Amino acid sequence: MKKLMLATALVALTAGSAFAQQVVRMGTEGAYPPYNFINDNGQVDGFERELGDELCRRAELTCEWVTTDWDSIIPNLQSGNYDTIIAGMNINEERSKVISFTQNYTPPAPSAYVALSPDADIEGGVIAAQVNTIQSGYIAASGATLLEFATPDETVAAVRNGEADAVFADKDYLVPIVNESNGQLVIVSDDVTLGGGVGMGLRQSDTELRGKFDAAIGSMKEDGSLNALIIKWFGEDADVF
Template identity: 75%
Template sequence: MKLILATTVLALTASAAFAQQTVRMGTEGAYAPYNFINDAGEVDGFEIELGNELCSRAGLTCEWVTNEWDSIIPNLTSGNYDTIMAGMSITDERDEVIDFTQNYFPPADSAYVALSEDADITGVIAAQTNTIQAGHVAESGATLLEYATYDETIAAVRNGEADAVFADRDALVPTVEESGGELVFVGEGVPLGGGIGMGLRESDDELQETFNAQVTAMKEDGTLNELIVKWFGEEAATFE
């Protein structure tokens, strides 16, 4: 009986240790090049490669979970996954609900894109719901049209529902390039937010410290900047 009990305890202990080594990483899978679903049906992008590298350096196993953007914070706090890596800007409002690591992408401009350079960026503007861009448009006096996904904001411009879309410039660059001249940048860039960081539950201090240490290491050895340039190009904002 003692042998059976001892074996059971060891099995449970090993199981618990394994569970602690697996981190469920929440992402949207719809915001290239930060995160997207590739042709093989797998999550891919800058944040996926970065997240896997952070986990590897920390001796953890990443398990990626996709979730729609508008419920991505509630599903973190309810325990559906352990982190958010989804192009999420660090803001005071979000920091009241969840915690963040230090930023793994520096503060960068948001921008307007339209079908012509003389588009009215004070008119009807499309933005993804629950983003800092949507908040900026709402405060700017323009008419805000909110959509659940980034792709829907681009479609709104193309079909004439909106005069322009307002989003992260780094997400808009490949969209504009792939449009073959159909879409163009309009006006000046607008700096918003404190950079992009990994979201965590406020109770996960140890996990936050673990990932902070690895982000710091990647900044110091230059590999984080290398990943940024790989996914966003030479003109992307990097860490000094």
């Protein structure tokens, strides 16, 4: 009888472990609304939090959220501090040399310049951008002087305090800041589209995990729920699939 009970317990334990969900640590910045931010309860929030939780549900994975500084976000992924990057990261050729990406979960989005004056010198002046972004790379290759900062908040502050003539960043990030500035800040350029849209970054060796998230993103595109989520967080005029 004892042997039978032991055998039954072992079967139950094995069955339980077979249905246990894989835990995936989702790395984000928590400082780039509406993509990701920390809410009043100290929790990761925003478009990517809601998206990431839904992707994990569809992929039958358990999400754990981890925040990190942007300038170390790729090295921390490679070091194993988390399993994915889901942080408003645009897909481009340079990043694809060191990490792999899922398919994009936002279409290629415009960047824009914002300044205190509509006649700010964006071609030859001092332009603030967040370090290690596609925007900082774009400015570095232009005729302007690049002034890099660790966080997006600092780039806008540099314009407000006169350190920079303008800030160059994702338009989705800048528009709410302009709208809340009571006319102090203005968009001073046409849209500039960079990169291949935002995707999840993973270690190049994690092909199975990337496949699971790719399938989940694809299913959200097919049923329209991804477009609905984009509109919820970015507004009715947002670019959708």
